[in-house]
Amino acid sequence: MKVSVRFLTGLLLVLGSFGLQADTLRIATEGAYAPFNFIDSSGELQGFDVDIARALCEEMQTECEIVGQDWDGIIPGLRAGRYDAIIASMSITPERSRVVSFTDPYYSNVLAFVGPKDEELGTDAASLEGKTLGAQRATIAGQYLQDELGRHVEVRLYDTQDNAYLDLAAGRLDGLVSDKFPAYDWLRTEAGSDFEFKGEDIDIDDKIAIAVRRSDQELRERFNEALEAIVESGRYAEINAKYFPFSIY
């Protein structure tokens, strides 16, 4: 059901966007990364990314259309001109920078350890020796776990973040490493209520930015100016506070 609603919304948005004038800015997001972008019960795209996108459009005084797009195809779709920008919690990486242009970062991602409230979990290699830790496969958290702690802990990699949460809740994992802000969202759910962040955040210098086509430098500049403006005006802080009680900028 979730998939079909998502598919239909995507289809409607894509169909709808054909009828819009050329000066409407089309922005893609994924819709599967709560609380940054997700599809609410009425089938609308919502979340931090979506709110930022709307605020930026307002600042630039441009009509905007937000479209949903699966993660795999999100960069190819941008290059094919199906939309003009991606605001979908995308990390700046060297590989991506070769094919798209990134604006200034609009938030910084950090990694964090999550573990059970009633158990001690040190976060240095020595005290983690012999523990079992999980992360999602093909993510920065998974790479960090393998590279930094692979020699000391048993690493379990999951297909989805949800499966990693399930195994943590089932007691198969002593802890997991994940992007901090989505994990923050999970800790507030009932399933996550017995768990908490452990130790210090892991700053891996992961910056999240808006992606545009490399030929669209003018649009990139406009986004940068608008971003600066909403940070100045406090609009950014307002949106931030709606999702997190701490600053993620």
Place this chain on the structure above:
Amino acid sequence: MDWIYALSDWLQALAAGNEPWNSYARYLPQLLEGAWLTLKLVVLSGIVGILLALPLALMRTSKNPWLWSFPYAYIFFFRGTPLLVQIYLVYYGLSQFESLRSLGWLWDEVLSQPYWCAIITFSLHTAAYIAELFRGAIQSVPRGEIEAAMAVGLSRRQQYQKIILPRAFGMILPAYGNEVILMLKGSALASTITLLDLMGATRNVISRTYMNLEFFLMAGVIYLLIAALFIGCFRLLENYFNAHQKATHLPTGKLDVQVQDEHLKDTAR
């Protein structure tokens, strides 16, 4: 498995930092270790599967509803649901029950371990198919052979021990080999419960190197080699247990004149 890493070091030295050869050499050991785990999973679940299948099939061929209804439902369930659903039920499903988690040894050493969850699921799954093979074979042992067994005064138990089950085992061998190869391919689902079998190791390597084509191709070749190994083993087993199918006719000329027959002369050539 240290020799694999020694081999990898040697290959890496040979590649001398040249991509993509360096990556191939560097990640090959992970694939081979994955292949070893895949082999263990398939062999162990194939053996446990056939041991479970025998009593199931015997119960299934009974005429007593108390006996045949359980294996009937069991086989219906395991043949009728996807292996992925079964493995998720065992791994993520069972762990939802608090009471199971306080079982001590059974939880700590068995049900909390992805390896044993995979073995349990694969064994139960393949047992359902093998039981059905056994049932068909038991029912198709020629009536005449059973009558002959009765005629020489074998008890019911002896008939099963000496005639029906050995005959049935010979009959299911080719199909059992088939089932083990299907299981080999099904075992790739172990990667969904964090096991680093051949598929899991390959996906891990690809998430680091982004070399989808090369490493999936390598994994495919390794699966083919494992399948070839199984095919070879089953050929040997068939030659041993079904030797009668390969028996050559004796030259009739040397037989006693009284048992020489016209039709024997034809086939003897």
